[in-house]
Amino acid sequence: MLRLLTRAGNARNARIPSLRRSLTSHTPEHSIYVSSSTNPYFNLSFEDWLFRHKSPEEPLLLLYRDDPCVVIGRNQNPWKEVNIRASRRTGIPFIRRHSGGGTVYHDLGNTNFSIHLPRGSFDRHATAQVVLRAVRSLGIDANVNDRNDVCIVKDRAYHHGTMLISTRLDTLGELLRSGKDTMEMRGVASVRSPVCNLRQHHPSVNHEDFVEAVVDAFRQEYGIYDEVHTVNSEDMGDVEYIQRGMGDLRAWDWTFGQTPEFTYAVERAFPWGRVSAKLRSKHGIILQCDLGLSENVDEAAKSVLALLVVKLEGQRYGFVDESVTLLTRENEHAAEVWEWLRTEMDS
DSSP: OEEEOOOOOOOOTTTSOBOOSOOOOSSOOOSEEEEOOOOHHHHHHHHHHHHHHSOTTSOEEEEEOOSSEEEEOTTOOHHHHSOHHHHHHHTOOEEEOSSOSOOEEEOTTEEEEEEEEEGGGOOHHHHHHHHHHHHHHTTOOEEEOSOOEEEEETTEEEEEEEEESSOOHHHHHHHTOOOOTTEEESSOOOOOOOOOOGGGTOTTOOHHHHHHHHHHHHHHHHTOOOOOEEEOTTTTTTOHHHHHHHHHHHSHHHHTTTOOOEEEEEEEEETTEEEEEEEEEETTEEEEEEEEEOTTSOHHHHHHHHHHHHHHTTSBTTOOOHHHHHHHTTSHHHHHHHHHHHHHHHO
16 A cells, blocks of 8 residues: 655646746636646745735645755755755755745656645645545555645645655655754754655556646545646746745755754764864854864864864855865864865765
8 A cells, every 4th residue: 555645746738728828917817737847946936926826715726847856844954854965966956945844855757736725724634635536546545644744824725745656766865865863953854754656556657647636636625627727937937926936946045044053963083083073053154163172182283173163153054165274274184174074064
């Protein structure tokens, strides 16, 4: 049996009509949207625009796929949730979404969904059942666990998720494995769960099949028989909220500066002595760095490292400027400590 971790969406071109005119209205007019764009910055900004501008009385469904990326929750720590080194090596970015919840991996092998409802009638169990019925209609035995991603604001709420269909599970595993067990934080940590693809249970199922099944289940649940409208980034080019949102998602202030306070303790034995470090950061800025040095560390290195501690305070975590490197280059041991700390922050 497949355990459904409720996440999914997009559309079959042969069955769903395209939106042939530009959406010049700055208020969402329809109830079922499928994005033909695979740009995650657009899709996440479009989802947020729908959430904040759609009439709160009307149910809404959005389905889309993204190019490979990692998506973290609004209040999560990217250094804890994401293997930053693997992200840089593969060129697969991570993006902080506007809603809460845990970290997920997106690629063209999974389908993302969000179901928006009036807050008064919102029931995350009911919305999960919509996706469950869609999966079962494809001939796959599944059930729902007790974890769901839900966002609520004012009079509206939505439930979103990602359905794994033929996702690269090896890439998912590598990118979501940070290995920072000694990093303690005040934000929301993801709950790790075993995952699998729908194709492990139904080899021929694809993205289009799943989208059609979710659309059918949504219509049956909420009595919405609006036609499906496909959109892309060009359709929404005149909507300032979306265009600004795409830029904001890329900005350091949002990507890293939103990170809640955390501390990271590490230790390393060098041939010339043992060093322990405890870094404290909030909103992506280093607030404090405490270094513990064994007695056999020479006095020259201790003096440089004392200056290093002062210099690190106020720097961007993981983006320390070159002046710190210049500070340590005159002492070999201090330079080794700094290279180690920089590697720890960059990974």
